[in-house]
Amino acid sequence: MRPLRIALTKGRLEKDTVGLFEQMGKDCEALHNKGRRLILPVGDGNLEAVLCKAADVITYVEHGVCDLGVVGRDTILEYPGSFYEVMDLGFGRCRFALAGPKDKDFYSGYREKTIATKYPNVARAFFESKAMDVNVIKIEGSVELAPLLGLSDAIVDIVETGSTLKENGLQVIEEITPISARLIVNTASMKLRKEEIEALLSQMEAALSEKGR
Ligand code: PRP
Numbered sequence: 001m002r003p004l005r006i007a008l009t010k011g012r013l014e015k016d017t018v019g020l021f022e023q024m025g026k027d028c029e030a031l032h033n034k035g036r037r038l039i040l041p042v043g044d045g046n047l048e049a050v051l052c053k054a055a056d057v058i059t060y061v062e063h064g065v066c067d068l069g070v071v072g073r074d075t076i077l078e079y080p081g082s083f084y085e086v087m088d089l090g091f092g093r094c095r096f097a098l099a100g101p102k103d104k105d106f107y108s109g110y111r112e113k114t115i116a117t118k119y120p121n122v123a124r125a126f127f128e129s130k131a132m133d134v135n136v137i138k139i140e141g142s143v144e145l146a147p148l149l150g151l152s153d154a155i156v157d158i159v160e161t162g163s164t165l166k167e168n169g170l171q172v173i174e175e176i177t178p179i180s181a182r183l184i185v186n187t188a189s190m191k192l193r194k195e196e197i198e199a200l201l202s203q204m205e206a207a208l209s210e211k212g213r
Contacts, residue, residue: 003041004189004196007050007057007066009075013181014051016091017070023207046196055079058184067189067197073179074158078119084185086201090208092181096122098174099165100154101147106173113153116146123156126176144168 008014018028026043034040040049050066055078057069062081069083072092076085096119100106106113114135117123127134139146144164146152154173165171183204190197 003046003048004068004193004200005039005048005050005066006042007052007060007069007071009054009057009069009071009181010051013054013070013072013092016089016181017049020089020091020204020207020211023211024203047200058083061184061186064186064188067186067193068200069184070181071184073177073182074119074122076182076184077125077177078121083187084190085182086185087183087204089181089183089204090212093179094158094160095178096126096156096176097159097172098126098154098156098176099144099159099170099172102169102171104153106154114151115154115156116143116152117156118143119156122176126156144170 008017018031021028021042026047028042030040031042031049034051038051040051041047042049050060052060054071054075057066057071058075058079058081060066061069061083070089074096098106112133112135114137115123115127116137116139118139118141120136120138123134123136137146137152143155143157146155147170148168155170156176158179159165159172162172185197
């Protein structure tokens with residue numbers, strides 16, 4: 001049988017997950033010296049890490065080519081799928097917020113508002129919950145530019161330290177929901193490789209509570 005495969009979101013979440021693996025006593029030599037390789041062994045050969053973009057973590061786990069995945073709650077909310085969300089890993093903490101220019105009252109006036117975001121589903125759901133019609137425009141990165149350029153009235157985006165907003169004359173209008181990294185599991189793997197997955201989950205839990213102490 002192949003090793004258990006865990007898809008990791010490249011970048012910050014990948015680094016935090018490697019820290020967690022090390023806390024679990026797993027050798028992460030290959031992940032530290034990965035070069036351009038995308039599939040790397042972790043520990044003693046029972047686990048391998050697959051490095052990909054956040055949305056692809058969900059795709060690979062849903063299709064069962066990866067048994068587990070580490071992905072932000074932001075991505076799960078934007079691309080809901082059928083998998084188990086089994087653990088809040090506690091790192092990658094930030095929040096979704098509605099933000100806009102400092103000097104403007106977003107809710108004033110009757111004109112339909114335009115919202116720029118990398119997360120159109122999250123933005124639509126937020127305004128639907130307020131029974132507010134808005135025009136949503138999808139942006140791929142640095143969403144803060146949209147209100148500065150006059151494309152949108154506000155943005156729905158991730159806020160971590162708040163510096164990007166501050167340095168661009170924007171502020172949080174309303175907090176939407178907290179975000180952190182989650183561990184997801186393929187539904188079939190959860191049955192077929194139950195013992196291995198449960199062993200990994202309890203090692204993770206132990207390492208996380210050790211870290212939290
Ligand atoms: C995210 C987000 C904000 C920024 C917030 O962007 O879209 O731009 O981080 O962080 P802060 O509150 O600490 O300033 P990211 O760095 O992921 O880059 P991107 O916009 O290119 O996706």
